[in-house]
Every structure is written in C-alpha cells, then in structure tokens.
Amino acid sequence: MPDWILSPSEVVRAFATALGTGDLLPHVVASLARAIPGFVLGTVVGVALGLVAGVSRVADLMLSPSVFLSYPVPKIIVLPLVMVWFGIGDISKVVIIALACFYPAFINAYYGARSTRAILVWSALNMGARPIDLFRRVVVPSALPMILSGVRVALALSFILLFAAEMVGARSGLGYLIKQSENSLRFDLMYVSIITIAVLGSLGDALLRLLGRRLVRWREGRP
C-alpha cells in the first residue's frame, strides 16, 4: 500500500488528535474569516445589481452586457492581479471570492426579476402600489427562488476559490494546511483538512437549503 492511503480508522484517529492539539481549529477560523465576508459581499452586491438590472432598462443596458460577456471567463485567473493590487493578506482572498460569487448571484437575480409575471405587476399597480412597493412586495418575492439557487451556486464557488487562494499564497487556513501537510508528508493531517473542507461545504449547503425552505414556503416543490 502506498503511504498516501490511510484506513478510515486512522483518519478518524487523526481527526480526534488534530482537534485535541489545536492543529485544525485556528485554520478553520482563518478560512471562514475569508470565505464568509467574500461570499456575503459578492452575493449581496450581485443580487442587488441583478435585481436593479432586471427591473430598470437603463441599468440593464449599462450592466448586463458586461456581466454576461465576462461570465464565461474563469475569475480565478485574475487572482495574481488581485494579489498585486491588494497584497497577499486576507483582503485579496475576500476580493477574489466576492468576485466569483457576484456572477451567479447577479445572473439569477436578473432572470428572477425579469420572469416576474406581468399580471402580478399589473394587479399591484391597479391596487395603487408605488414603485418601491412593487419592487419589495412583488418583484423580490417572485425572484426569490431563483436568487436562492444562484446563492447556492455562489457558495460552492466560494469554497473552490477559497481553497485555490489559500493554496497559492497564505500562511493560514485549510487550503494552506493541506498544502503544508502535503509538503511535509503528513498524510493524516492532509485527510483531516480535506474532510473538514468537505464537511464545511455540505454544512453551508444544508444551511442554505433550510433557509430557502423557510423563505419560499408558499412555493411547493421548489428549493
């Protein structure tokens, strides 16, 4: 058996050891401190601009072509540029994660807002809704299911970008821990950090789905 294959029981034991010695938790905290602000910043800006572009023709013409044009470009390629601009500290990681999260949030909010059924808008207008009410009470709720699926994609992307950014240039975090344990042939620690990333990814996704079920309770069979 090659060295890099560990039995499940060995991995479990290594997990307990890493939790006990404090090899793991500081890196989890460091990773979350980068992923959460980046994810929140990117999705909030993306959803807000996407909704605005979905309801306003001027904003649509200004924003959408640039966003859709740059969408198929892998955002990770600008990581070195972001590092030149913002240094190799936490800010560059937050920026690159926010950039990657912006796109799915924008695109889904945009289509969500645009697919609002005209009859709902007409009814609200007929009942004397002001534009701001129309936006808050009609457009946003009807776009919500699509927004949530965009946010789910953004969460998955934020973990990929976090891992890449920490592997490339960081002194802490789970990506760094994986690279470090790989270099020092600490395979036990490597598996522990990989499993931790997997658990965090699944937890985040489960949380979002729970939130989605609470937020769009009126809609059947949709996440």
Place this chain on the structure above:
Amino acid sequence: MPIVLPGLALLAWEIAARSGSISRIVCPSLLAIARELGTFAIRSDHLTEAWISLYRALAGFAVAALVGVPLGLALGRSPIAARLVEPLLSATYPIPKIALFPIFVFALGIGSLSKVSLVFLECLYPIVINAAQGARAVNRVVVWSARNMGASPIQILGKVVLPAAAPAVFAGFRVALPVALIVVIITEMIGSADGLGYFVMGALADLRTDRLLAAVVVTAALGWALDGLVVASRTRLIFWERHETYFN
C-alpha cells in the same frame, strides 16, 4: 450604452497608467498589455501554455460528457438506477471536489492526468444532474405513443428521450465548461510546470503585470470560445426550441 461602463473603466485605466504617479507594476498601460498579447501570436512557447490548458479542460470535459450524459439519462429513466446512485450523488454534490487535488497528485502524478481527472470529476456533477432532470421531465404521452407504435426501449431512448432531454443536457454543458477552465487554471497554479495557470504565477513572481494581464485576456478568449461553441452547437442541434434564459 452597453459600452459606457467598460469604456470608462478602460479610459480611467489608461489615464492612470499614463499619469506616471502609479507604478506600472500596479497599472501597466494598455499598450504594454497589447505588446505582451502579441507575444502569444509570435512565440510558440507562450502559445503552447494556452494550448495545454485548453487541451486539459477539453479532455476532462469530453470524458465527463461521454460518461455523464448516458448516466444522467439512465438515472432519469430508471427508478432503480436513481435509487442506487442518487443518494451518493446528492451527498457528494456540495463537497468542493477541488480539495481532493493533493490525493489526485499522489495517485496520478503531477502531470496532465491528475488535472484531467479532477476536471472530469467536477464536470460530471452538473452534466449528470441536468441530463437526469431532462430525462425525467420527458412528456410521458410522447413515450407512450412511441411504445404504442412498436418502438423498442433502445429506440425510445435514442429517438424520444435523448432529443427531449437535449436542452437540459446542453444547460449542463454550459455550466460545466467554465468549471472545467476554472479547475484547470487552479490546478496549474497550485502544482504544475506548464499551462496558463502556471504562466500567470510566473508573471506574478516576476512582477510583470502586463504579461499577467495578457494571459488574463488569453484565458478570457478561451472562455468565450468554448462558451460560444456550446451555444452554437446547441442552436444548430436543437433548432426546434429557442433559448429562454441564459442557461437553457
């Protein structure tokens, strides 16, 4: 109107670069970037890096499509297959597969094989899930009619289910292709001696931001070309149904 914001950004960039108050490491002039871009046309070693990235992304994507579409169609049509595979699929779906890259490197080496395999794994999920959804949503009246007219299960799969699920299959392709490029670039940044990801890290180490940005433009061009290819083949193959949203 669409060009207002990008135009303003480019103008501000060039003014900042020309003003001399900002280092050319932070903000190289557009001319310098264009000159570095030109080296991709005349220097074969630069072009090779782009080709290597493209080839890795396409290889992983192609295998994922070849495996993923039949698997997805089977999951969509056969309840037994769905019950066997789907729990595994939905449990592993939210896991960032990229974290497995170190294991892939130990198992398959630092060369193309580990990267292509990871691209395959990441692309497989959106392709399988979309194909399964498409196959599940096939109008059952159409299937019944075909069966009534004496079509064999194979004929139903090939002539009814596959065309009906094709828009969903292509939606999966359109999600998977950018993912393929992302994974290739990341794995090349982390552990590689070639490809565009390696190239940009080298430019960063040399503080050659102009070269770095030229590589960004080349990567962007690859992204557009691949996406354009998917959209063009979708429009040709699925002539009976128009795009509704961005993804299908």
